Amino acid sequence: MANPSRDEIWRVLDKRLLVDRSPYARIYERDIQMPNGQVINNFVEVDLPPYVIIFAVLEDGTVPWVRQYRIGLSRYTLELPAGTINGSEDPLEAAKRELREETGCEGGVWQFLGKYIMDPNRQCGWGYVYLVNGVRQTVAPDANDLGEMDAELLTLDAIRQLLTSGSLLTASTVMAAALALVALGSTMSHEMDRKQTNR
């Protein structure tokens, strides 16, 4: 199924714009024909802007998080630094900008951990995940344009406990933090393998 024939591709028969709140959101509906000929009418598509989310490890091993009010949750929540990619901005540059604005941190060695669609049926935007090692807090965080924001530094152990406690609420943060821990674990295993090989 990895390389489907043309007949296995779903056809978009029609696409209609329902709501235009550019650049924040555009809602479409589509009529789609499946490979077996069945047609699904009025299938909703939600176009939201792409965003970056950053797991940044400071030289002392702690990671900056931000606490802010989220209208979709009607409460304050603890999240990784994140933000929308502006227009034609390069995703890595957006990640560096958001990290600097929200935490005052810069520098470090950056690694792209992939981009992921928030809903594989209806889209809801792409999230670009970054891991950066060895950042330094060089400037004061900017005031946020949508309300106050507090920064907190957490150790990797505290993050592991938060993730497994189920008390975090935001999919993008849980995805990026868990993925970063897996990537850091793999890196550490590889380094241990390399050290053992070098003996």
Add this chain to the structure above:
Amino acid sequence: MANPSRDEIWRVLDKRLLVDRSPYARIYERDIQMPNGQVINNFVEVDLPPYVIIFAVLEDGTVPWVRQYRIGLSRYTLELPAGTINGSEDPLEAAKRELREETGCEGGVWQFLGKYIMDPNRQCGWGYVYLVNGVRQTVAPDANDLGEMDAELLTLDAIRQLLTSGSLLTASTVMAAALALVALGSTMSHEMDRKQTNR
């Protein structure tokens, strides 16, 4: 900021239904007043149904994944078993049903790894993540109602490599798989700690 005063709460001044494709999607817009008095008009809210996603470990240590066409990506993709919670269905029962329908697996020890909002500003639905250890394939998978679906069994090492390769495309799958690996790693560390303490 964890317990904001009343003045720090954002007020919803008005909420209007823009698109009703119940039970699949409802699009609203809201006028919101921030604590500083600033009003944001026409803030889009996307109500999508809640879903379950399941990281199921078979007795041989492998995990069933499914490959299917996703219209939001216009391609086939590899994902964990997942599906919508039907009406007033209990999330755990929905998770057991989806796992059985998509992979034919049942039984095991179930653990809830939390529920997460896909977009903390615009909502886009809640995902309920489950980890289950020791499932058995007891029945044949059902035919899927939205096209063909293939199942694949992957080892934990293969999943770790897939996650860090960036080749997976679906946020819910990456979130649930990475979170499950973190939870399994913590369990293994605790068991090792316990064994060492018992010595």
